[in-house]
Amino acid sequence: MRGADTFTESLFTMRRLEDFIPTHHPLRPIRQMANTALVKMEGLLTRMYEADAKGGRPSIAPEKLLRAMLLQVLYSVRSERQLMEQVHYNMLFRWFVGLSMDDAVWVPTVFTKNRERLIKHDAIIAFFNEVVTMAEEKGWLSGEHFSVDGTLIGAWAGHKSFVRKADDDHGNGDGGNFKGDTRSNQTHESKTDPDARLYRKGKTASELRFMGHTLSDNRHGLIASAMVTLADGHAEREAAKVMIHDARQVVGEDREITLGADKGYDAREFIDTLQAMNVVPHVAQNTSGRRSAVPDAIADSDGYAISQQKRKLIEQGFGWAKTVGPIRQVMVRGLKKVDQLFVLTMAAYNLTRMRTLGQLRVQVA
Numbered sequence: 001m002r003g004a005d006t007f008t009e010s011l012f013t014m015r016r017l018e019d020f021i022p023t024h025h026p027l028r029p030i031r032q033m034a035n036t037a038l039v040k041m042e043g044l045l046t047r048m049y050e051a052d053a054k055g056g057r058p059s060i061a062p063e064k065l066l067r068a069m070l071l072q073v074l075y076s077v078r079s080e081r082q083l084m085e086q087v088h089y090n091m092l093f094r095w096f097v098g099l100s101m102d103d104a105v106w107v108p109t110v111f112t113k114n115r116e117r118l119i120k121h122d123a124i125i126a127f128f129n130e131v132v133t134m135a136e137e138k139g140w141l142s143g144e145h146f147s148v149d150g151t152l153i154g155a156w157a158g159h160k161s162f163v164r165k166a167d168d169d170h171g172n173g174d175g176g177n178f179k180g181d182t183r184s185n186q187t188h189e190s191k192t193d194p195d196a197r198l199y200r201k202g203k204t205a206s207e208l209r210f211m212g213h214t215l216s217d218n219r220h221g222l223i224a225s226a227m228v229t230l231a232d233g234h235a236e237r238e239a240a241k242v243m244i245h246d247a248r249q250v251v252g253e254d255r256e257i258t259l260g261a262d263k264g265y266d267a268r269e270f271i272d273t274l275q276a277m278n279v280v281p282h283v284a285q286n287t288s289g290r291r292s293a294v295p296d297a298i299a300d301s302d303g304y305a306i307s308q309q310k311r312k313l314i315e316q317g318f319g320w321a322k323t324v325g326p327i328r329q330v331m332v333r334g335l336k337k338v339d340q341l342f343v344l345t346m347a348a349y350n351l352t353r354m355r356t357l358g359q360l361r362v363q364v365a
Helices: 025-041 041-045 062-074 081-088 092-099 108-120 123-137 237-252 268-274 302-323 337-362
Strands: 145-153 160-162 189-190 196-198 207-217 223-230 259-262 279-285
Touching: 025 041, 025 062, 025 092, 025 337, 041 123, 062 081, 062 092, 062 108, 062 123, 062 337, 081 092, 081 108, 108 123, 108 337, 123 145, 123 223, 123 337, 145 237, 145 302, 207 237, 207 302, 207 337, 223 237, 223 337, 237 259, 237 268, 259 302, 268 279, 279 302, 302 337
Parallel strands: 145 259, 259 279
Antiparallel strands: 145 207, 160 189, 196 207, 207 223
């Protein structure tokens, strides 16, 4: 017997939003870990709104705002407008953010304005640090063996915006005609995003870019530190110094740590700096036409060979950030905003990896 094509909607429902989410949905452990990190950030989140405590309308709860931003990364949502649209009708998104079925969804411009407060107070960096601390407490970090690398991030600016610094036509007329013109970062800048730099690496074309850097822990490839700098030829080594120095402060001066890297980091000044910090340089030797700065005694050790194998795990984070995350070409402008987006993306990557590690632990047990 053929069923009738009818639609009868109940006036009321007795089911909770929680009941519609599958028990083993992959977002459940991610939401649980994210909420644990947000609870530890309670002091910071409270201080963010102390100046507005005497009056005004309540803002978007920062916890909900951060969870919504995580969703945007995890599900490759390209804009805040599309994110708000999906939160409106997607029960899974509503549940993850913390909205009930009857709660109104925010206007995209209001969402964007409230997001600026998180960036101003470095709440995203604090969230990333809490996720890393959580991984350390679960024993998923070695704390002694690290790898470092950098990747190019496409800026949200085009070639025609890259005009002479003294040019006031904002890329119109002759300023936007760059054919046959010699351009450099010293004489030109983007009117769309002044922090973007014209840069190329390897066989890639010259584009307006930033440079993202990560420090990964060799045990499971989790990202221990992340940052974005202006794109130039020395940015990778300088960022590596900052990140490994911070890691050294956490580990302690008495413990010896190692740092793996590719041939681009094989420079005498960089190797000497690492050894001065009591960091063993497990950097790939660059012997093309010159002598490597990495001592042969280190390169012949068993630990060096292990580091060279483990350092490839860092590429998984970059690959995830550019295919699932929004890092291939960012849709924000300015070094500060790009840095915060990159750090949030790496926090989301860590959460997905930690979810998998947690499931493996349950299976083994």
